[in-house]
Amino acid sequence: MDATIAAIGPDGGEFDELRNSVRRWCAATIPPDWREQQRGADHHGYIEFQRWWRDRLAEAGYFIPHWPREWGGVEMSLPEQVVLYEELSRGDAPRLGITQVSVFNAAPAIIHAGSPAQKQRYLPAIASGEIWCQGFSEPNAGSDLAGLQTRAVRDGDHYVVNGQKIWTSMAREAEQCILLARTDLDAPKNKGISFFVMDMRSPGVEVRPIKNLVGDSEFCETFMTDVVIPAENLIGPEHGGWAVSQATLGSERAVALIGLAELLRRNGRDFLLTAAAAWTMPDGSPVLDDSAVREAIGGLYGEVEILRLVLTRMVTNLLHHGGAGPEASVVKIYYSELLQRLMRFASELHGPAGQLLRPGVSSSGWETHDFARDFIHSYSWTIGGGTNEIMRNIVGEQVLGLAREPRPEGARR
Numbered sequence: 001m002d003a004t005i006a007a008i009g010p011d012g013g014e015f016d017e018l019r020n021s022v023r024r025w026c027a028a029t030i031p032p033d034w035r036e037q038q039r040g041a042d043h044h045g046y047i048e049f050q051r052w053w054r055d056r057l058a059e060a061g062y063f064i065p066h067w068p069r070e071w072g073g074v075e076m077s078l079p080e081q082v083v084l085y086e087e088l089s090r091g092d093a094p095r096l097g098i099t100q101v102s103v104f105n106a107a108p109a110i111i112h113a114g115s116p117a118q119k120q121r122y123l124p125a126i127a128s129g130e131i132w133c134q135g136f137s138e139p140n141a142g143s144d145l146a147g148l149q150t151r152a153v154r155d156g157d158h159y160v161v162n163g164q165k166i167w168t169s170m171a172r173e174a175e176q177c178i179l180l181a182r183t184d185l186d187a188p189k190n191k192g193i194s195f196f197v198m199d200m201r202s203p204g205v206e207v208r209p210i211k212n213l214v215g216d217s218e219f220c221e222t223f224m225t226d227v228v229i230p231a232e233n234l235i236g237p238e239h240g241g242w243a244v245s246q247a248t249l250g251s252e253r254a255v256a257l258i259g260l261a262e263l264l265r266r267n268g269r270d271f272l273l274t275a276a277a278a279w280t281m282p283d284g285s286p287v288l289d290d291s292a293v294r295e296a297i298g299g300l301y302g303e304v305e306i307l308r309l310v311l312t313r314m315v316t317n318l319l320h321h322g323g324a325g326p327e328a329s330v331v332k333i334y335y336s337e338l339l340q341r342l343m344r345f346a347s348e349l350h351g352p353a354g355q356l357l358r359p360g361v362s363s364s365g366w367e368t369h370d371f372a373r374d375f376i377h378s379y380s381w382t383i384g385g386g387t388n389e390i391m392r393n394i395v396g397e398q399v400l401g402l403a404r405e406p407r408p409e410g411a412r413r
């Protein structure tokens with residue numbers, strides 16, 4: 001029985017049936033060569049593959065397992081979700097990236113603050129795999145998010161929006177965008193913001209892809225010029241968007257972290273124990289004959305196990321206190337920096353092959369095993385969703401009880 005589950009309840013055996021059925025499903029469904037199939041795929045190929053994978057998960061009830069049945073979920077309990085993510089990782093399942101915003105950011109906000117009509121309009125679309133993006137960050141508002149300047153001006157039954165967003169992941173494919181815009185210029189910064197759903201096909205929305213370090217254009221600049229958003233797309237009260245946006249940072253994101261961390265744990269351990277063992281030095285001797293390599297593997301293996309313990313604490317918080325608490329920040333910091341250490345080690349250990357950035361390989365994530373690409377890509381995890389410096393502020397203040405760092409009201413937390 002896994003330690004994570006052991007921490008959740010005394011009787012891990014009650015999950016055996018689920019565990020076995022997910023395991024059988026993985027064996028029957030996950031193409032063993034999915035990594036090779038993806039190698040060389042362009043962005044379009046990556047999106048197609050992701051859509052295919054989403055459909056498989058949905059058929060099995062694993063796409064939105066935690067959602068209420070009335071909206072298409074199967075109401076999995078938290079321990080059941082942990083079992084699911086553990087088994088998907090054990091089965092080497094691909095990571096589903098394209099619906100992260102719709103399922104883990106937009107849906108919680110709509111469930112929390114949306115009207116019955118809004119839930120009826122948006123949740124079935126999300127459940128059927130619609131891609132959404134998140135228009136929060138701006139060129140001058142990232143960590144200090146409440147400093148955002150995109151304006152939404154009420155005009156009868158609609159708002160007119162002007163401004164610019166940046167780093168909008170999946171903006172090219174997204175059909176809807178959760179958008180933060182300023183509706184009151186005179187109120188304190190975080191009190192004058194509203195939360196909208198913006199149709200990405202609206203006239204006046206212009207998406208310009210940004211090329212990242214590996215040559216991909218996963219995120220974009222999004223410009224809005226006189227974009228009309230119907231007033232019925234306002235989620236929560238006018239000027240009350242800050243509180244709604246905080247709902248997107250709740251326990252569902254902690255659950256998403258469980259899936260990510262489980263993937264790292266499983267892949268990291270497998271890599272350290274098996275993949276690296278197959279590599280050789282230039283003289284043909286196994287890399288594992290080198291004592292410095294063995295020492296490094298021992299250290300990283302220990303760190304992967306520490307990740308499991310930190311994760312266990314977060315899951316325990318979720319289970320017993322209903323929220324992940326500041327442990328979520330600890331997991332995010334530890335996960336992202338361990339990922340970087342692992343990827344650096346893998347690319348260095350792989351010799352010249354580990355330094356090559358092969359063209360045309362989609363950066364679906366660190367799990368491509370194209371280590372130079374995965375290493376570069378791993379840096380996005382210390383920035384996206386709040387930088388690790390901001391996370392450290394949270395840990396300092398909320399876990400360690402240190403004096404609060406002076407910063408503007410409405411900075412990311």
Ligand SMILES: Cc1cc2nc3c(=O)[nH]c(=O)nc-3n(C[C@H](O)[C@H](O)[C@H](O)COP(=O)(O)OP(=O)(O)OC[C@H]3O[C@@H](n4cnc5c(N)ncnc54)[C@H](O)[C@@H]3O)c2cc1C
Pocket residue numbers: 133134135136137138139140141142143144166167168169170219380381383384385386387388389390393407411412
């Ligand atoms: C891969 C990726 C995908 C993303 N996707 C999206 C998306 O879909 N939608 C979206 O809205 N945004 C997205 N972002 C943007 C992300 O949320 C921001 O990059 C992040 O919040 C940081 O903001 P910034 O880039 O403006 O950096 P800044 O806030 O300008 O920070 C610059 C540096 O200063 C440090 N710093 C700032 N304030 C403090 C402080 N108070 N204390 C200590 N250090 C501080 C930061 O840690 C950082 O090192 C994405 C980012 C990445 C990398």
